[in-house]
Amino acid sequence: MAALTPDEKYELISRSLQEVLGADQVKAILAERDLNIYWGTAPTGKPHLGYFVPMTKIADFLAAGCHITVLIADIHAFLDNMKAPMELVGKRAEYYTELIKATLTSIGVPTEKLKFVLGSSYQLTTEYSLANMKICSKTTLHDAKKAGAEVVKQVDSPLLSGLMYPGMQALDEEFLGVDAQFGGVDQRKIFTFAEKMLPALGYKKRSHLMNTMVPGLAGPKMSSSDPDSKIDLLESPEDVKRKVGKAFCEEGNITENGILAFVKTVLFPLRSMNGNKATFSILRPEKFGGDVIYTTFQQLEDDFKEKKVHPGDLKKAVTDAINDLLAPIRAHFDNDKLRQLTEDAYPSPKPEPKAKPVKSNKAPAGATLPVDVSRLDIRVARIIEAKVHEANPNSFISTVDCGDGDVRTVVSGLAKYIPLAEMQNRLVCAVCNLKPGKFQGVMSSAMLLAGSSADDSVIELLQPPKDLEAGDKVEFEGFAQADRTSTEKLNPKHQIFEKVSAEFSISPEGVAMYKDLPFSTKNGSVTLKSLKEGRIR
Template identity: 40%
Template sequence: MDAAERARLVTRYTEEAVTRDEIESILADRDEPHVYIGYAPTGEMHIGHFTTMRKLADFLAAGLEVTVLIADLHAHLDDEKSPFELLDARSRYYEEAIRGMIAAAGADPSAIEFVRGTDYQLDEPYTLELYRLIADTTISRAQRAGSEVVRASENPKLGGLVYTLMQALDVSALGADIAYGGIDQRGIYMLARETLDEKPACVFAPLLSGLTGGKMSASEASSKVNLTDSAEVIAEKIEGAYCPQGEVEDNGVLEYLEYLVFPVFAEQDEPLVVERPEEYGGDLTYETYDHLEADYVAGELHPADLKPAAAAAISDVVAPVRDRLTGQPQLLAEAYPETYDA
């Protein structure tokens, strides 16, 4: 596989690459370049995480070394979203959930290295570099870089500023050639490109719209599909989702299909079938998302037909992860005791 094809795999289904030329150069010069993504173990993972994690299958297919950072210290620094006493349990849950998502996407989770922030962020080389960044970075610059990531307030805590600098430093500490994350991480990784001796290339995943329209909210159950949602719950959420006829913008149902269902189905060599009564034209079969979207915009595919098919497909993709997690009730109860009974 040549560098151009590897770069296509690395950058497909993404919002932005900084820059495509840099990524092609890295892939041409190195047999196994290193890409990393970090996740702070806070709330339960959901389908938005799944669309991001599915991309790791592309990185593996392109021959990259992949590291997933379970950023446990970050989870507490960001306005104490995870208390110290739950960091270990939530870190274990995140690793298990991510392994499940990678396997469901058709890749081998054992090919991915998992690291916790506490494995290295308390050691002297890292802390000395962090102090250097603290000394060199203004408060306003750190706030601007992390404005889309850490919880904002009129009187921000220092933890959010340190969080931002640590995430920038993690790129170097983990030896990553490419930093990967949601497009909301862009400001932090641009800071990394400004401040680190070796500036990383970056790949950014899109942020999905919520099922209720607008931005997906982790605190609004109806706006997202959780990894532990049953097929019935998923069907209810998709049935009630914002999905106006012919409209693509802010349409979470279509985005779930574009960034998760169709990529996973493609790996399985399976089309998406929309069942319809013969009186309305009969079943529709879609090999690609672009074909489905074109029919939807043209009015050839109605939301009433799309939604049941989308719900069934999403449930099929999520099912292996759901079974993996619900089969470990103790893991869920220890990570989220307020939600699950031990």
């Protein structure tokens, strides 16, 4: 095979990327030598299907003669609001390394040409620590928060550890000795921060290569923090079928369709690797149109828009394609050693001891109940009708169906922020075991949960997924849902709701969270319409 020209190498490096910062610098280096690139990933939640996108680009980089370093950023995983506890970081780093190598091998990428580096192998040295102090001395609180806004978990009172994250990612470029860093477009603010800060420390400015983000099955992007938006690389065939099956995929809708987006961003690029002609097949009986083989995504999208492809047929085809992709990775991990590594990295939750039934709503004398989300009865509810409070134009009085014939009156101070028309016949999340009380002269028997921006300029009601019914549960992994027939009525003077809700937040993906757990329903996670950070009250 003839050697590639610098222009041909750049074409391979940049194809399918969403953006390149410093393209001229990359081209100048390619005119003299091959490019050094690093891609980093923090071992937090389990890697998901979205990882196939950077894997395909790594294949392009290798084909272009690039030298690739894969950074397993174990220190970063701990710093990002402690998403990975320090006692688990080491095992998760091993798990990520093994799983990434298995994934690359499954699509024909030679891992022996890659250099894997553990972040702690150099980030704990004296030289790196001094450089980190220097970058901290030149970084304002505002710039640190802005740089990490799309990557680091955002909370009202951020830990100092999370604010260090962007500076350390910038320094990695210098200490790994690379010409460019590769990552998702969600890291753009960190990349522009690095381009500003490294020259300020006397280091050279690097280029940045950004791939598109993979949309989630039930949200704006596939994310480890939202289990319903993603399919793990070791997901069982049954769970793949279940998650794809319940993903939103409305007939003819091509704009809000995570299934179609996955075909576009993952399946077609994967199948076109190494110059292959990509195809995607819909297999169905003749009476429903027969089999169709698509050679471009546009053909598939057009047919779906025109309702020539039914959502059920699309979901079946995608389920089969995903299970084919994951089969060799599952096989690689099908041994005692790697099963134990998986358990060590992500320990199975210990079963909670069965509590003795309590007939009274009151706790037994002397009992101490935990102050956590298990104390709250949060349900999907439907506003039947809302009207403006006659005595207070800033409040609504709503008639709310909480399920099983449980219809309540709820007063909420939302009229300044939400149009009355948006309050009619809509699903909401309601806390249903607060002690009823008079609010602005009207007895209110529940609380509607809303998210707000840091300055309270934007307030939105939480949005449960579509196709739910009033009374459906909102649950949190690892916390048992209380039996509604025995749920205590929370006395306001004990401030249980206030203490628990202090740990509510909105993720960068717009998912409602309790600590690191999403508000979950049988149809997916609860989200916000536009807020990507803030608090819930």
